[in-house]
Amino acid sequence: MTDGPLTISGLNEIEERFDAFLIDQFGVLRDGKGPYPKAVETLRRLKQAGKTIIILSNSGKRSAENDRRLAALGFDPQSWDWFLTSGEVAWRILQAESRQLSSGIARKCLLISRDGDTSPLDGLDLTRTESGEDADFILLAASEGDVHPLSFYEALLAPAAARGVPCLCTNPDKIMLTKEGTAFGAGRIAELYEELGGTVRWIGKPFPDIYATARDFLGSIAPEKICCIGDSIEHDIAGAAGAGLKSILVTTGILETATDADRQTLFAAHGATPDFILPSFIWSER
Secondary structure, eight states, X not given: OTTOOEEOSOGGGTGGGOSEEEEOSBTTTBOSSSBOTTHHHHHHHHHHTTOEEEEEEOOSSOHHHHHHHHHHTTOOGGGOSEEEEHHHHHHHHHHHHHHHHOOSSOEEEEEEOSTTOOTTTTTSSEEEESOSSSOSEEEEOOOOTTTSOHHHHHHHHHHHHHTTOOEEXXXXXSXXXXXXXXXXXXXXXXXXXXXXXXXXXXXXXXXXXXXXXXXXXXXXXXXXXXXXXXXXXXXXIHHHHHTTOEEEEESSGGGTTOOHHHHHHHHHHHTOOOSEEESSSOSOOO
């Protein structure tokens, strides 16, 4: 759209244009406390309209874990076809690599996750280590930036960076929403690792792997019939643009206090402008 994004008041205004929606979780459907008002109903209405829906999330947890968590918050599991996370994409990549290597010696992985979550490694032929001193690679799945300062992660990761240990970041978000507000996300820790001299492979929005996996699931649906909905210009809108898909920016989430001028600056900085702007994830104003 050459004249900039079109502001809409509800998804009912544009849903007929699309056959599939890739919808972000945090900042669109929910914050760190629970669902946004009308989000449960809106997701259900969109599915009832016959759309194929993928919840597309930069969560380091695998898909099944996120399915359960969203349902526990009151969302109807029948409202989406697949909950695809960057953690799921990374798990499949690691599984394929393990089969190819098959040396009989399990690699040592330093897993950085949240709340003791081990699902990013469960079922893989890997040994977990707690130290960057002997890790063969780092799996950066989540941040506890609301618990630990960045210096904590620097001390943990510096020995691995000095040894040239590769890092797989499965949650590129640099800001995360918590019950207390915002904190630095796993993406910021990955940036720190690069600053320390380490190398990072990024999995998730806006990078190609997660969109390729989503497109495989959607099959023959044409790209112009697929719309991404997100609250991050850097991740959701830029990711959609890179994948050749349409997009809607909701102004909840991390940009809740941003002005129109702030958003325009971010559009220019990331080279991506949404097709539509929606105040929140709602079906209609009424």
